[in-house]
Amino acid sequence: MLEKIDLSKKMKKAEYKEEINKLSVKLGELQRICQSAKIPVMIVFEGLDASGKGVQIGKLIQALDPRGFEVFAVKKETEEEKYYPYMKRFWTKIPEHGKVSIFDTSWYRKVLGERFENQMSADEVARAYHVIQSFEKELTDDRMVIIKLFLYIDKREQRKRFEKLADSKETKWRVTGDDWRRNEEYDAYLKVNEEMLAKTDTDFAPWTIVEATDKRYAAVKIYKTVIHALETAVKKQPEPDETAPELDEKKTESVLNKADLSLAYTKEEYEKKKKKLQKELTRLHGELYRRRIPMILGFEGWDAGGKGGAIKRLTQALDPRGYVVIPTAAPNDWEKKHHYLWRFWVKMPKKGHITIFDRTWYGRVMVERIEGFCTKREWKRAYKEMNEMEEQLSDSGAIVMKFWMQIDKDEQERRFKERQANPEKQWKITDEDWRNREKWDLYERAVEEMLVKTSTPSAPWIIVEGNNKYYARIKVLETVVDAIQKRIAQEKEK
Amino acid sequence: MLEKIDLSKKMKKAEYKEEINKLSVKLGELQRICQSAKIPVMIVFEGLDASGKGVQIGKLIQALDPRGFEVFAVKKETEEEKYYPYMKRFWTKIPEHGKVSIFDTSWYRKVLGERFENQMSADEVARAYHVIQSFEKELTDDRMVIIKLFLYIDKREQRKRFEKLADSKETKWRVTGDDWRRNEEYDAYLKVNEEMLAKTDTDFAPWTIVEATDKRYAAVKIYKTVIHALETAVKKQPEPDETAPELDEKKTESVLNKADLSLAYTKEEYEKKKKKLQKELTRLHGELYRRRIPMILGFEGWDAGGKGGAIKRLTQALDPRGYVVIPTAAPNDWEKKHHYLWRFWVKMPKKGHITIFDRTWYGRVMVERIEGFCTKREWKRAYKEMNEMEEQLSDSGAIVMKFWMQIDKDEQERRFKERQANPEKQWKITDEDWRNREKWDLYERAVEEMLVKTSTPSAPWIIVEGNNKYYARIKVLETVVDAIQKRIAQEKEK
Structure with missing residues (x-):
């Protein structure tokens, strides 16, 4: 599926500046509206290595009031984190009503990694995606807006970016052996990601694929995706519901x-x-x-x-x-x-x-x-x-x-x-x-x-x-x- | 100083039962009074290895409403904890007003350990005790009651207890090489503890030495110490104070x-x-x-x-x-x-x-x-x-x-x-x-x-x-x- 996507999309600097300024004002406004409407928001950045997740998060939060969001960089589990049930790490990071949590990789990281390394049985994979889906469903049922972004670049572009990082004394440490290997085995890793996208693209927490070759194009698409999701959430009328215990007092055999x-x-x-x-x-x-x-x-x-x-x-x-x-x-x-x-x-x-x-x-x-x-x-x-x-x-x-x-x-x-x-x-x-x-x-x-x-x-x-x-x-x-x-x-x- | 203490003190079972029952009721009552008076309490258990800190904490909390206390077992800093300023570990564990935090070893642990291993210069020791004293002063100034208990046994008793633990398949793992070494070097380790007691026995956060050879005697002494401290805190009239900004509006060269x-x-x-x-x-x-x-x-x-x-x-x-x-x-x-x-x-x-x-x-x-x-x-x-x-x-x-x-x-x-x-x-x-x-x-x-x-x-x-x-x-x-x-x-x- 991903190979059908046009990664050559670009945007000129002047056009970008004008657009992003308008979008920033809009997004800032929407954040305030969500805050007073007590709508919590989670924005998930997943995608290929070196696809620019950090840069894009940096661009996105420029429009946000720092009193209203927090960024979580999800890394490999620490020894301490391994001592707790896996999803606790993420339950502890969900935003309170009206706030935004931004995830630089997320609950998907572990299953992606282990799947790629062939450390999981088919059953375990199914179970892992089931757990993720339940998590997202429970939260969105509680009015959470979950925006999932998948940043996508091709093998050549990824290699180019790794090489650029490795060329500089100051950024060399950021490219690891694992990174190079995942570039070499790009197609296999992409397949694992495609499986993830297919299994977890739900109506309540859909994925948006972001063509990330051009940073300006990607930034605008991300802004627009977030704005659209928040606008939809703000406009959405809660479905009628009632507080009915639905119980009769009649005793039965029990x-x-x-x-x-x-x-x-x-x-x-x-x-x-x-x-x-x-x-x-x-x-x-x-x-x-x-x-x-x-x-x-x-x-x-x-x-x-x-x-x-x-x-x-x-x-x-x-x-x-x-x-x-x-x-x-x-x-x-x-x-x-x-x-x-x-x-x-x-x-x-x-x-x-x-x-x-x-x-x-x-x-x-x-x-x-x-x-x-x-x-x-x-x-x-x-x-x-x-x-x-x-x-x-x-x-x-x-x-x-x-x-x-x-x-x-x-x-x-x-x-x-x-x-x-x-x-x-x-x-x-x-x-x-x-x-x-x-x-x-x-x-x-x-x-x-x-x-x-x-x-x-x-x-x-x-x-x-x-x-x-x-x-x-x-x-x-x-x-x-x-x-x-x-x-x-x-x-x-x- | 510690060698002057009589470690032979004992209590008979019948006497103990009667006494501890009375004290339990009293302590439960005091906890409720402190809760409604919004007085926060920290109880610190320090003392020699195998002096029975865990057992005594277990006995103490039997009298407490579990809604009102939390026990923290302080271990060696984890890798994660080392990434933060040292006292943050303890600031995050102070009780809210009206609640009790109990520490099984505490902010004293690190300085004791490093002092014993000769890893600290005299300056560093002075600085560490200064930091501890400031911490305790700031909290007690804010109405915190800090009760510090030092559980004391002699070298022979300690050795006996280690041997008993080591003899059983199920408790053997609890006695480490460090434990044996500290028993061998008991006098040196005791000196480090005496220094600690001397340097941090203040009027706002005094130490109580608990003769811990006999568990019943120790339990009663601990109950009485805690009860006395809480009674004093409850009775204490706040010194008169005012909300005076003490500022004149006159402009000066500034x-x-x-x-x-x-x-x-x-x-x-x-x-x-x-x-x-x-x-x-x-x-x-x-x-x-x-x-x-x-x-x-x-x-x-x-x-x-x-x-x-x-x-x-x-x-x-x-x-x-x-x-x-x-x-x-x-x-x-x-x-x-x-x-x-x-x-x-x-x-x-x-x-x-x-x-x-x-x-x-x-x-x-x-x-x-x-x-x-x-x-x-x-x-x-x-x-x-x-x-x-x-x-x-x-x-x-x-x-x-x-x-x-x-x-x-x-x-x-x-x-x-x-x-x-x-x-x-x-x-x-x-x-x-x-x-x-x-x-x-x-x-x-x-x-x-x-x-x-x-x-x-x-x-x-x-x-x-x-x-x-x-x-x-x-x-x-x-x-x-x-x-x-x-x-x-x-x-x-x-």
């Missing part, structure tokens, strides 16, 4: 109702089991660290369902240098300026570490759904988005598990009253807890739907029978210990 | 008045000089990158003084992958929850990169002083704090320069009116600009004091005569080019 809440341990049984399990967990935590296995544990459940107590019995056995508990409350102002998954992605653990979320991203399909904090389309697509995220985490080597702490309505009332009566625990109970309790049946329906749609082999839900705290805590400990043991046994088999 | 605002270039002179200087700057930017020299440029000046235009002429010549412009506005909610220097520290560039601040930390002694956004004591001590920060940046190898864009009052009026008349520039001018203008004379006095107190050899102020934009832009370009050239010449001499 997963939650099947939980046997009579399960219980005596204090003695509890103490004995706890001691043994915690000792084993301490040992296993060291193993996770040594084997560099990350672990992500999510806790959800009814208010006063025993999340805190269960988490405490876990952390008592963990080395504080190797885990962190992330309590999730309503998003703060800064978090609200981003995609709802952003604040969780940035907290995902490094290899060998454990992150425990006390409440999770599932708030999207529970409280946000029921209270109308997000729209119907938003919570409807969230199941898939959350499954995607967890699958990516699991693919990156993490053990991912989610616990639902189940109690019945009477037990909740008992615990609320107990908290109110105890001066040391009063702070734990608020009017909001009582208000939420009134919506018990609505929540129950939402939880049911959530459990069904998001319990996956790579990130299962575990329903914890919680009326008896002892039983619940032991079940959590046992489940975690068991999961780590299984994983380690698998690793040993390899 | 640095600013001496600036020759008639200096000017014609458009032709400007274009010619600009072209030459930008070409050289592009080359020098590559040199900075290769030599890994970071550069920090701060811009301050009157509204409409030409900061934006000057910055633009710089960045036109820079590779966008190697610089970033940080626009500084009033701090947002998140920034307000931290020390005022925090938001600048987190933006400090990596080696080989340039950070340009469009307005800077000097807002503290200008707008914050004049408008009463900070207290008299706060702006008074800010000069020293800012000098300290810049000196640390300079010591870490950065070129640090600050530009004051000077215009006169008539020129400002002319520019304001021009902006209002031009539809493309109207957005640049607000009512606030006109209001600030009314306080011109007050600002002038504050700026004078700032220039005098904070122009240092390691971070000079450059006054840019700005009535003629051409002249101003060339002066900024020339000064930057000149500074880089000088630095590179120095490096070549080495």
